[in-house]
Amino acid sequence: MPERTDFLVIGECVADIVRLPGAPDRVHPGGSPANVAHGLARLGHEATLLTQLGPDDNGRLIRAHLADGGVEVRTDGAPDPTPSAVVTLDGEGRATYAFEVTWTLGPVALDRQPRHVHTGSIAAVTEPGAATVLAAVDSLRTAATISYDPNVRPALMGDHAAAVHRVERCVALSDVVKASDEDLDWLYPGQDPVGAAERWLTTGPAVVLVTRGGEGATAVLPDGRVEVGALPAEVVDTVGAGDAFMSGALHALAALGMLGAAGRRRLRSPARDAVGDVLRHAAASAAVTVARAGANPPDEAELRDALGRG
Template sequence: MTSPAAPVLVIGECVADIVRSGDTPDRVHPGGSPANVAYGLARLGRPATLLTELGPDANGRLIRRHLESAGVRVWAAEVSRTPSAVVELDGQGRARYTFDIRWTLPPTELAEAPAAIHLGSIGAVTEPGAASVLALVERWRGRARISYDPNVRPALMGDRAEAVRRVERWVELSDLVKASDEDLAWLYPGERPEAVAERWLALGPAVVAVTLGAEGAFARTAGGGHAEAAALPVPVADTVGAGDSFMAAFLHARAADADLAVCLTHAVTAAALTVARPGANPPSAAELAAALGGGAPAASSGGAPPASR
């Protein structure tokens, strides 16, 4: 079991999010799902290293400063330009992404043994870099705890059947998997999230957690355990990075040996704090502790998980 101070290696893309909403000027925020998770872990006090790609441009410098300001150690292969995404927000703050990204991570040997590895999103499915990520994770599986978030981007996933195959390969390799109900709806149209979670558990993970937006989240274990948590009602600035804050808080609590219901409560609370402010801005340890002490969403073990939207 990972100790509370053990570092996490996060692998995947950095993205400059160009946020566009109505008539307001564009805003550039550091983003990219794996980068957000690394930043969220560091904000909660857990040492994190990000293996990624960055360009020698203003966006690359912005993202590096952002990550390092929280204490993330950045290992970045240099590319010609930093990936970007135009993020268009609707009236409810929900985000739609248009990407300008390549992922070409070269084969990598680690200078030190990781205690845990987290990966997902574009870096796990986009070639040629995804092959390097797979080779690295296969080398360390069994020696480091693996977590995965598919964070589905339909415009970049290609053929659905091939995307499902790739995602399920990562599920097989992982100890903990988190997905949103929207991810599952694209991967498995018409199937209930609870049914997909059970099928994924049969592939090998110890835990599968599913977020349900305003309806909260549930998690299930291979041993038959389950927990659910209601969402914390907050005014929504935007939903950018909410799932990544959920992931970071869940990993942080899980690494400290918290039980499933506690992990889920920490995660939904972190996500709520993130949606209440613009951009991928996860809570600090102090902010999360204050929110948990001041009326965190209820979590329970047993009973049926909440229904899908």
């Protein structure tokens, strides 16, 4: 039985309005950090999401979805509308996004110290709420390990140079960073994504995970790279695939005792076969998610089954 880890995820919820040609719109609970929290809870962990949810239909839908999945939701009580995104899918299930988002998160007192903190996406770079996120991460990182996923949304990133600076500041605060090759290509146009991840590694993280869609994933470590291929899957859509990869990776790291202050030393000098195991769990989690509609990550039994098929 994998170790149960107390996770705090800080970040946005988004109502994903999924649009397919010739079909009625479908509303799915989403938002990258919210998806990660949901994925962790489905994998048997204690997950708390610190976020903002409006007093509207989308907010009630997302709150119920997270509660049903076992996520404890904490908010700052702000009455802003729940963020939304129109997700347009092409014929191969690839998603593009148009956002209507405000992020004004204020400080919220915590009643316990988490073992691990995850953040990323809009919440870590959009002011004024990003200042609250970074202050919380900075205050918690001595007693907790930190993970970060930039989950770049170009339409919301503002000035490119300023966005790169904000992302790099988050990377430097983190122990584990995950980014897609598309994220890295936007941040560093024309540069090799894995090479960019190797530069990130020198600024603070113990490991940087780079996802490459159908080509698999790469873990960048101080002593080199570990790679795995993507698991075969019949793709319905890619919504939430990267978030499922992240929750699957954190689940595996927890099982290996590599999270929390006590696990940081092991995380800083991991065995290569252990890192390969982390990547396989993450890839299997993503494969389950892309095979069904919306951000719908696996539970423990589904993840074990996917690993067995892979």
